[in-house]
Amino acid sequence: MIGPEDSPLPDPVDQILGGMSALSVVFWVLAIAALIAFVVKLWPALSQFVTIVNATAGLPAYIARADERHARLEEKVDGIFHETHNNDGSSIKDSVDRIEKSINDEVKPTLGRLAAADDELWSALDNTQNPNEGDSNV
Numbered sequence: 001m002i003g004p005e006d007s008p009l010p011d012p013v014d015q016i017l018g019g020m021s022a023l024s025v026v027f028w029v030l031a032i033a034a035l036i037a038f039v040v041k042l043w044p045a046l047s048q049f050v051t052i053v054n055a056t057a058g059l060p061a062y063i064a065r066a067d068e069r070h071a072r073l074e075e076k077v078d079g080i081f082h083e084t085h086n087n088d089g090s091s092i093k094d095s096v097d098r099i100e101k102s103i104n105d106e107v108k109p110t111l112g113r114l115a116a117a118d119d120e121l122w123s124a125l126d127n128t129q130n131p132n133e134g135d136s137n138v
């Protein structure tokens with residue numbers, strides 16, 4: 001067995017290692033290197049795991065915000081539905097139906113009478129004679 005006075009290591013190194021054998025030092029260096037390699041290989045998976053845990057921690061707050069937004073959007077959709085379907089007469093759909101009925105009942109018949117009167121006027125105009133046709137002085 002090698003004693004401290006027979007140690008091949010310099011004195012400060014021997015003091016730091018506390019009298020460990022060279023085989024123990026080699027073992028610990030290899031163990032630390034293996035641990036570092038393992039951590040380097042494991043780091044991406046560990047990072048993803050931490051990201052998932054952090055995201056999961058924020059999930060209840062996200063769900064609450066999504067529920068609030070869903071409620072606001074549902075109110076808007078209900079308002080749009082109210083305006084685009086017949087109800088008590090105050091919707092846009094009811095207004096469009098009233099305007100369409102008014103056009104069909106009043107404007108279209110009036111346009112038909114006006115078109116007939118216009119045709120009569122054009123016909124009368126076409127049937128008139130040019131006052132200058134019979135005059136040879138022109």
